[in-house]
Amino acid sequence: MTVNAPARPALRFGTLELSSPVLIAPMVGITDAPCRELALEFGAGLVSTEMVAAEAVVRSVDASLHLLDFPSGMGPAGAQLVGCDPSVMADAAQVCVERGAVTVDVNLGCPVRKVVGRGSGAALARDVPATAAVLRAMVDAVTVPVTAKMRLGWDTGSINAPEVARALADVGVSAITVHGRTRCQGYAGDADWAQIARVKEAVDIPVIGSGDVEAVDLIVKRIRSGVVDGVVIARGMLGNFWMIRQATHLLATGERLDDLDFATRMALCRRHLDMLIAYHGEQRALRIGRKYVAWTIKGCNGAARLRAMVQDLDSLDMLDTIFDCALSAGLGPQGWFRPVFTSGEG
Ligand SMILES: Cc1cc2nc3c(=O)[nH]c(=O)nc-3n(C[C@H](O)[C@H](O)[C@H](O)COP(=O)(O)O)c2cc1C
Known part of the structure; x- marks a missing residue:
């Protein structure tokens, strides 16, 4: 439009x-x-x-x-x-x-x-x-x-x-x-x-x-x-x-672009993780990247169980497993929603 x-x-x-x-x-x-x-x-x-x-x-x-x-x-x-x-x-x-x-x-x-x-x-x-x-x-x-x-x-x-x-x-x-x-x-x-x-x-x-x-x-x-x-x-x-x-x-x-569908949102998150790994090295990147994965899977079916996996994320295999699980679970009825974040330094 x-x-x-x-x-x-x-x-x-x-x-x-x-x-x-x-x-x-x-x-x-x-x-x-x-x-x-x-x-x-x-x-x-x-x-x-x-x-x-x-x-x-x-x-x-x-x-x-x-x-x-x-x-x-x-x-x-x-x-x-x-x-x-x-x-x-x-x-x-x-x-x-x-x-x-x-x-x-x-x-x-x-x-x-x-x-x-x-x-x-x-x-x-x-x-x-x-x-x-x-x-x-x-x-x-x-x-x-x-x-x-x-x-x-x-x-x-x-x-x-x-x-x-x-x-x-x-x-x-x-x-x-x-x-x-x-x-x-x-x-x-x-x-x-x-x-x-x-x-x-x-x-x-x-x-x-x-x-x-x-x-x-x-x-x-x-x-x-x-x-x-x-x-x-x-x-x-x-x-x-x-x-x-x-x-x-x-x-x-003047044109509106649609929101990303869940699979594309996940693919973008994965690319971001790859960029983090290239920049910070694997172990540090996976620690930094946990929050991005958690924010991206918001609203996914079975998100609570997946979030627990994200908290322990420390290998590329685990990252692949989380992404596979999220993609096959798909988005829940609420759809993706914004993470709540109520602090910061500015
Ligand atoms: C996690 C986090 C870290 C922040 N760090 C800074 C910072 O380093 N310097 C700064 O000026 N503002 C910082 N802020 C404030 C943001 O730049 C922004 O002004 C604030 O979040 C309000 O915008 P928003 O309501 O759209 O998030 C931070 C905010 C958050 C949530």
């Missing part, structure tokens, strides 16, 4: 032109290089690493540098840093760019105690001059676009996202992503897109919306009506990478 004829939406972060305003959100434990590669293949305009501690980057901690891996030829990928010291953040931003990041984003929304207790993430955004000082140092340190991702404010009584956005635009930040919840809300309740729209009204740089980005029609409506310049998909793509293609295709052509 075709909806009204679209004009191809353009999105620019400073000097960087993106092919689509549908972007992928940073997600700890999810947005590794294989995930980013799949998302780009399905048309995402920009993908991101998970948040990486700037302190660890400047101390060259191996595990942190490993997260900042930008395989050549993969497509536009940015890095996200978390921290609150301007000079450390500036140095870490330079490392990100040397390693191949095309943008450097700052996490101003992480709600977890360990991060806010150190004055970073959502805690930094409470102090507008301190936040601006961090971003100014980073803008001065690198030539790629520097961006920021924040929540609406600390709590409903202290919403300051428009004020933070204005201060960041003034120091040269190229774009801002706003998750439409406060720090104290965590992941409870609905994201408030009217508040995200207020940030868009406050600044001239692109504003990207985040929060409950799950319905493809709504993504298109919000971008076309100018509520936001783009969106980041986060939990919506878990077990459902195809959603990225559905959204980018609808925006670019």
Whole structure:
């Protein structure tokens, strides 16, 4: 089916032109290089690493540098840093760019105690001059676009996202992503897109919306009506990478693509597992891949028994058995449904 004829939406972060305003959100434990590669293949305009501690980057901690891996030829990928010291953040931003990041984003929304207790993430955004000082140092340190991702404010009584956005635009930040919840809300309740729209009204740089980005029609409506310049998909793509293609295709052509049938969804998951194995090695990939398999078999007949097998997944034989069992069991009467995920670091 075709909806009204679209004009191809353009999105620019400073000097960087993106092919689509549908972007992928940073997600700890999810947005590794294989995930980013799949998302780009399905048309995402920009993908991101998970948040990486700037302190660890400047101390060259191996595990942190490993997260900042930008395989050549993969497509536009940015890095996200978390921290609150301007000079450390500036140095870490330079490392990100040397390693191949095309943008450097700052996490101003992480709600977890360990991060806010150190004055970073959502805690930094409470102090507008301190936040601006961090971003100014980073803008001065690198030539790629520097961006920021924040929540609406600390709590409903202290919403300051428009004020933070204005201060960041003034120091040269190229774009801002706003998750439409406060720090104290965590992941409870609905994201408030009217508040995200207020940030868009406050600044001239692109504003990207985040929060409950799950319905493809709504993504298109919000971008076309100018509520936001783009969106980041986060939990919506878990077990459902195809959603990225559905959204980018609808925006670019006006055509709706059908959902994948169960067998094709399983085949896509298997390909993702193969990519994880090629990147991380078999044992680590099978551990990382358990969640993707569990999300993909949601709604399958006999899913409880299969889930128990997935928890112990540690060999390719077992992976084949799980896929064979799921395919022969088929989808139950409810069909596939989204996994519930009520925590995260942004
Ligand atoms: C597992 C998980 C990990 C996350 N990690 C990050 C992160 O590293 N940096 C960040 O800015 N936001 C992070 N977030 C927040 C998401 O980027 C996004 O803003 C949030 O999930 C709201 O979007 P949604 O409701 O569409 O999922 C994470 C969320 C989840 C669920």
